[in-house]
Amino acid sequence: MNYTDKNITLGKVVAGLPQAADIFEEHGIDFCCGGHRLLAQVIEEQGIDKNSLYESLQKADDERKSSYQNQGDDFENMSPVALSAYIDDKHHSYLREALPEASELLNTILRVHGNSHRELFHVYKLFGQLKTDLEQHLLKEETLVFPSYGQTHSDINETRVVIKELMEEHDAAGDILKELRRITNDYNIPDDVCGTFERTYVKLAEIEKDLHRHIHLENNILFLEKQNNQ
Numbered sequence: 001m002n003y004t005d006k007n008i009t010l011g012k013v014v015a016g017l018p019q020a021a022d023i024f025e026e027h028g029i030d031f032c033c034g035g036h037r038l039l040a041q042v043i044e045e046q047g048i049d050k051n052s053l054y055e056s057l058q059k060a061d062d063e064r065k066s067s068y069q070n071q072g073d074d075f076e077n078m079s080p081v082a083l084s085a086y087i088d089d090k091h092h093s094y095l096r097e098a099l100p101e102a103s104e105l106l107n108t109i110l111r112v113h114g115n116s117h118r119e120l121f122h123v124y125k126l127f128g129q130l131k132t133d134l135e136q137h138l139l140k141e142e143t144l145v146f147p148s149y150g151q152t153h154s155d156i157n158e159t160r161v162v163i164k165e166l167m168e169e170h171d172a173a174g175d176i177l178k179e180l181r182r183i184t185n186d187y188n189i190p191d192d193v194c195g196t197f198e199r200t201y202v203k204l205a206e207i208e209k210d211l212h213r214h215i216h217l218e219n220n221i222l223f224l225e226k227q228n229n230q
């Protein structure tokens with residue numbers, strides 16, 4: 001994340017870097033109800049030393065990244081704090097870009113090819129459901145579960161209840177992915193369509209692939225740790 005970007009809001013900084021909450025608090029910056037405000041503007045209004053603030057943010061970001069980068073792909077031996085940071089940076093960030101992108105592509109091809117490819121209406125509806133479900137799901141993980149790995153005082157029983165819910169949501173997402181694959185005939189591109197159609201199916205297949213890896217890391221490693229330990 002580029003913190004010196006003039007258009008970056010306080011909320012966006014904390015969403016991408018949870019440690020920024022402490023840094024903002026130290027500087028008396030209200031990032032919660034005032035989360036929609038621009039960081040650059042707040043710095044100016046409150047007369048904050050911008051170099052030292054940017055430096056602290058960058059340092060926290062570097063530390064967060066290096067917590068998993070040095071460990072390669074050895075997910076099972078990663079600390080839960082590092083693994084949740086990895087999932088957030090790699091898979092959650094990916095979905096936040098890929099879901100709206102696929103949604104827009106689907107909208108376009110539905111208008112052009114909907115008449116001759118009626119299955120697209122079904123694809124559109126299912127994907128819309130998946131997108132809405134996942135947007136809620138990512139926020140639930142980032143708000144209720146990921147931060148709990150760094151805290152010793154978090155309520156383990158409460159977290160387990162949320163994790164059970166999240167795993168049920170994974171199953172529901174998995175079912176939608178299977179159905180999407182079935183009705184698109186394994187994302188097979190019909191002969192009579194344009195390049196945008198092809199791009200849409202390639203994108204949907206890419207989202208499926210990424211989600212399989214993402215859900216695996218959560219179900220089989222990260223969440224399992226919470227169910228077994230403490």
Ligand SMILES: [Fe+2]
Binds near residue numbers: 087091092138141214
């Ligand atoms: Fe996730």
Ligand SMILES: [Fe+2]
Binds near residue numbers: 137141166170
């Ligand atoms: Fe998840």
